[in-house]
Amino acid sequence: MQEKPQQTYWEKFREHGYSRRDFLKFCAYISAAVGIQSTGIPQVARALEKKPRPPVVWFHFQECTCCSESFIRSSHPMVDDIVLDRISLDYTETLQAAAGHQAEEALHDTMKKNYGEYIMTVEGSVPTKDGGIYCTIGGRTALDIVKEAAEGAKAIICWGSCASNGCIQAANPNPTGATPIHKIITNKPLIKVPGCPPIGEVMAGVIVYVLAFGRLPQLDGLGRPKAFYAKRVHDSCYRRPFYDAGLFVESWDDESAKRGHCLYKMGCRGPVTYNACGITRWNDGVSYPIQSGHGCIGCSEESFWDNGPFYRHLASFPGFGIETTADKIGTVVGAVTVGGMAAHAISTNIRKRKLIKDKIEENNQKADKEEGGK
């Protein structure tokens, strides 16, 4: 059965009763989702017309499965489309029907047949202390498994903060020697998709990008796709004007909280966190932490568990604006948050602050007055 030619996306579409027009619309959608300009759409269409379903193997090591759960929450594309029609998910402990020897056999089968061609995705960190005994599967250590699987992988996608940064088990004192994948595998193309978990649509978007172009998306200096991790949560936050105006929530559930003022003083890590939460938002765009009243805890940043406590507000970070990238300021922010000494100085919109604040207060007064008049 394995010898049969694989169907392309366009063939799949046709078979599902979609028109050529639907297909091109889909191509335009995913192009937009991953930040490709409209001139690139024909290229996406061509790629999807020709590509068979590439084999993907998905590993679980030291993790909590929140990344898999987030992945199945993706609304565009939906996960049954991805799993049934776009990739061949040949190994995943969470979803696959077979277990034990049969599961291991399926894994080795696909690694052998598709040597050099399969995409390896990893959820979880790898414990390296004491010979790796803190995570074994089928009697073998995660360390062993990850090295073996990486050999024949075309590329590696590190899902979530565990695989990208080590996440919670690597938090001080990192009892098991939890290690992110890029520190173990250094000779393969590797994408980090950090977050605890990453947004489902972001995970699907990364897969779609790789499928459409057969190459990795543009990455920043930390190995994260620029399409989703180029902006600070703070810079894409709808509450940003309140920050600029100096209007802050001072206590949970106070008047400012009800009005949606800035959560900076409640410990929000938006100013030092690069993620798509403010733009893509969560679960089909329903909300994101700040919108629901709790500050960002910075879950896509390295060592965020140790940059706490979460409710102590960030010491500020000197002079960088919306345009500055993580590459340029990453080290500065790291040093400052750890030191926690710099004064609260806001570099952007300082001049405009009073103006904005006055405007907001004026609007509020107006609203109150109207309400009172009713």
Add this chain to the structure above:
Amino acid sequence: MAKRIVVDPITRIEGHLRIEAEVKNGKIADAYSSGTMVRGFEIILKGRDPRDAWAFTERACGVCTTVHALASVRCVENALGVAVPPNAELIRNLMFCAQYLQDHVVHFYHLHALDWVDVVSSLKANPTETARIAQSISNWPKSSPKYFSDVQNRIKTFVESGQLGIFANAYWGHPAYKLPPEVNLIGVAHYLEALDWQKEIVKVHTIFGGKNPHPNYLVGGAPCSLDQDDSSAINAERLAFVGTLIDQALEFVEQVYIPDLMAIASFYKDWFSIGGGLKNYLVYGDLPVSGYNDPSNFKFPRGAILNRNLNEIHEVKGDDPDQVREYVTHSWYKYQNGDDKALHPWVGETEFNYTGPKPPYENLNVDGKYSWLKTPRWKDNPMEVGPLARLLVAYGSGRDDVKEVITEALGKLNAPVTALFSTLGRTAARGLETRLVAHWMKEFYGMLLSNIKNGDTRTFNKEKWEPKTWTTEAKGVGLSEAPRGALAHWIVIKDEKIENYQLVVPSTWNASPRDLNGNQSAYEASLMETPMANADQPLEILRTIHSFDPCIACAVHLYDPKGKHINQVSIS
């Protein structure tokens, strides 16, 4: 001749679980359950701000996300002596219910169904007959012959592509599969529908907690504010959204999940007498109607059952040092005064002692230590926890709504209450409680609306937020019911920091190795005597193990690499 079989990894679960079993004369003669991954949560929590603990512990599990956050804020609030406003309790209840609905549905369709539903057999189904059966068991609108033939074609193309993906190398055609092709096709269709639906109900978490998985919680209340006159708070639009999600969930549970469960169960009634295992059940209770500190008004009542005696419900106390205690006789840990002791979590020790084989290995030494899970006992009894335990304690406590749902379902299947003590009983109990929870969720939603209508919009009690208001030392316990069973967190706070933190979680109760006296825990006990049609294709083992819905990442977390003892103080 006995044959030792190993199933590792057990797939379609959360975490890393290994089962070794002896098969003799076509039946399981002995079984061993082992957790093979650790992370070290308690160590990492030491010295941190207690108000942050919910975020750390929530990451114990991303499948039953939120449940650890809830147990955590409760144990901190218990230690600080703070009660949350009624609205915060209701928001937590709504998030709790949403979690149950999503988690149980995903478990049934995506983690468990393939143990009963033969995907390949569905290709032989007649779509017209499938539609007839579907319409005879439910009013669910997606039930036309065309619909089922589309699903079938989709699977057919998938199978013919030769890339079987998640369905590769499974046990299709195994003699233990009993469903007619048409019922298999219904199962496959709803597998796909449920995958689409489950991402909807979690939006309740996104609305109140900002995201899912891992929504935000807050010690002292809920992080969101209620204000009907502001676009930034939980306003009428957000509440209407929640209401719609609840209605859709009710529909899905009543018209898809429950009819499927009943239809599938009717073909597997032999599993009403397989996999019973332990005879003791433990429930901490949850879903407070009049506050967490009034357990008599929980929707899921608290209590324990011994020897399947439903007429006597024993009182369960989280702060009684003689009730919950843990053994490490067969776990990779060492106790200072000998591994023959059982210690209450408050005075427990965690000293790492890996004595297992050097990887790669073929078999574990099951006479010695063989798991990263400790072995908890209630008054020295092994206990099963989970949906079955919850329904039995509610039944024994005389809860009418629970009794009614159980009686109706068992009546349809023509089975006595004792049939519940089984693999299929466990699976059925999960479905039936999902039904109850969906209806309770609607009640809680109504209560929240009526509070707001009456002018109460408080979601946070700030009394004890500032650490300077705390006593130098405080201890607390937070009890909850995760989808998989009784969950508790214990905390000791000293000088505004976490002095000690312990979690005893559902899968530790169920999946743990033997205790000092060689008594098995729930997984191992339930596998005994299970008939195996083909020892090389361990489908029957998966059925029983999956009926517990294993969640191993939470279960294994107690570990100290430096061999340092963690001494705990008893709650006063």
